[in-house]
Amino acid sequence: MSAAIEIRGLAKSYGTNKALAGVDLSVPSGGVFGVVGPNGAGKTTLFSVISGFLRQDAGSVSILGASVEPGLPPPPGTIGVLPQDASFIRELSLGWQMEHFCRLQGLSVAQAKAEVERTLALVGLPEVARKRAKALSHGMLKRVGIAQALLGNPAVVILDEPTAGLDPHAARGIHGLIRSIGPDQTVVVSSHNLAEIESLCEEIAILDRGTLVRQDHVGRVVGSAAVLMIRLSNAPTPEQIDQLCTLPAITSAKWLPTLGRLQLDFDAELTSPGYAASDVARKLTDLDLPFVELQVGKSLEDRFVEETGLGSPS
Amino acid sequence: MASRPLQVWHVCRFEVARRLRSVSGIVALVSLIIASAVVGRQLAELGRALEDATTGEQADAFRMMTEMVASMADFPLETVRSALEAHSPPLVGAFAFLMFVMPLLALTMGYDQCAGDIETRHVRYLAFRIDRTTLYIGKLLGAWALISLTLAVAAVSMAGYIHVRAGTIPGVGDLVYVVRSIVTVSVAALPLLALLGLLGTLRGRARRVALLAILLWLAVGLASAAARHGLEIELLAKIIESLWPTHGRWDLILDEWGSWGESAARVVIYSVVAIGLGLTHFRRRDL
Incomplete structure (x- = not known):
């Protein structure tokens, strides 16, 4: 599959602070791609360079095979962007501002109105077109921000922290929205919420201190550790733990x-994760230990901490 | 995708409509119309005094009008007198008033071209859709169109009041003179708008742009006065004065085409340099 975004040797510094130090990244076409990293890892800088907000010091960016010149916007119609902290003009109606964006993209007045209606309906806010930006809550503005990124049906949609500062209910709505974006579009999303990235993305890139630590399928990142994590209704007794250790492939339990x-x-050489999980599930039932969740591999959060060497993600 | 000129047009039109739709924009426009009507009334009174007075009193009224324009423009009375004799005196007074208030209007209406959008990061919603040259030029033209519109409203308000008060119908010559005054003052405002655009991209904070521009205005005034009256070096005073973009604008209200050419050249050079520097920096800066 060809790459939606191809990045080679991307570097960007703010004075002596290296925000990006030679990042190579290839975002595949279609699906949802996640970018995770602690504060200051360079996620927003990476997105800003791709979007043309910042000029890189070195390296190249191409979108759908077309090279993006430093400081210039990407090829017309290729990307839609939700910048992390951009704001709408408070005094003006949102529909009018979004129509202006459409007109800049070359849509006629009628097409612009229809496109604004379509995208606002997509984010579940068809009624806000006539409202001023200052009349909306933070969560609603975030959804309108996503709507403006979808104007004109761009092939690549970049969402920088789309759920930051939202309550769980609003965040869940945005998760559903991201999943519903067409399969012919590529969504690149960054987030501090690793559970969110794990549930949304097929492939992820882990950034740390301006460098790419790892890029892989999310299943391989979380499943690469030969471990089963089981959430139980009740704490097991030491005898029950000993019984679990008698299973052929299990090397330790705690x-x-x-x-x-x-x-x-x-032992991943003796058995596959799937068979190990089946054996353990049967044994738990035999031991009368009801479980509510059985996860193969570690959580993304655990893997993230291991990959970046941090105490906890932020 | 829209062509670049069309995108410039969209940005320019949006900027004008954006200001006119805001509460502050509406309040400013209504205030300007009222102020223009008040000034128009004063000018109409002077015009009537000129027509009604006997020869001696007429000379007094004419002298008052001459002194008013001369004091605003800092011109010798003789220079102003020729303009007042060539055109309707109240309309010359209106022209001088527009030229007098233009820097203040340009400052209040043009200080926030790109700076506010950089500050709030609203510019990011635009910067991935259109290139920066289009954005910068569109916003500059928007500010210029807005001040031209404002000047036109003020000029028409004053001219209208002058003629209604006098009970006369304006002739073709009067209409041409009003149009000339609007166009001339608009053109004279361009270098100041270009400077404000440059400061906007340098600082990226709208209020700081306004503050810096006012400080520059004061500094140029004080330094040129010190050079002229303290050091008594006229050439240095003139060089310092030329740093302020609306310097020399008063020459443009006269009919002396010799001084007109020099001022027009200053307007063009200042605008080209300021726009060039601003555009270069805006294309390179982080947004």
Whole structure:
């Protein structure tokens, strides 16, 4: 599959602070791609260079095969962007501002009105077109921001922290929206919420201190550790843990009371993660230990901490 | 995709409509119309005094009008007198008033071209859609169109009041003179708008742009006065004065085409340099 975004040796500094230090990244076409990293990792700088807001010091960016010159906008109609902290003009109606964006993209007046209606309906806010930006809540403005990124049906949609500052209900709405964006479009999303990235994305890139630590399928990132994490209704007894250790591929077992989870390490050369999980599920039933969740591999959060060497993600 | 001239037009039109739709824009426009009507009334009174007075009193009224224009323009009385004799004196007074208030109007209406959008990052909604040259020029032209519109409203308000008060119908010569005054003052405002655009891209904070421009205005005034009256070096005073973009604008209200050419050249050179510097920086800066 050809790359939607191809980045080679991208570098950007703010004075002596290196925000990006030679990043190579290839975002595949179609699906949702996640970019994660701690504060100051360079996520927003990366998105800003791709979008033409910042000029890189070195390196190249191409979108759908077309090269993007430093400081120039990407090829017309190729991308839509939700910048992290951009704001609408407070005094003006949102529909009018969005129609202006459409006109800049070359749509006629009638097409612009229809496109604004379509995208606002898509984010579940068809009624806000006549409202001024200052009359809307932070969450609603975020959704309108996503709507403006979808104007003109761009092939690549970049969403920088689309759920930052939103309550769980609003964030869930945006998750549904991102999943519903057409399969012929590529969505690149950054977030501090690793559970969100894990549930939304097929492939992720982990950035840390301006460098790409890892780019891989999310399943391979979380599943690369030969471990099963099991959430139990009740804490197991030491005898029950010993019984689990008698299973052929299980090498160790320990109860993590702070997480409320049982961690079982298995020998990946003896058995596949799927068979190990099936064996453990049967044994748990035999031991009368009801479980509410069984996860193959570690969570993205755990893997993130391991990959970046941080105490906790932010 | 829209062509670049069409995009410039969209940005320019949006900027004008954006200001006119805002509460502050409406208040400013209504205030200007009222102020223009008040000035128009004063000018009409002077015009009537000129027509009604006996020879001696007429000379007094004419002298008052001459002194008013001369004091605003800092011109010798003789220079102003020729303009007042060639055109309707109240309309010359209106022209001088427009030229007098133009820097203040340009400052209040043109200080926030790109700076405010950079400050709030609204510019990011635009910068991935159109190139920066289009954006910068569109916003500059928008500010210029807005001030031209404002000047036109003020000029028409004053001229209208002058003629209604006098109970006369304006002739073709009067209409041409009003149009000339609007066009001339608009053109004279361009270098100041270009400077404000340059400061906007340098600082990226709208209020700082206004503050910097006012400080520059004061600094140029003080430094040129010190050079002229303290050091008594006229050439240095003139060089310092030329740093302020509306310097020399008063020459444009006269009919002396010799001084007119010099001022027009200054307007063009200042505008080209300021726009060039602003555009270069805007294309390179982080948004």
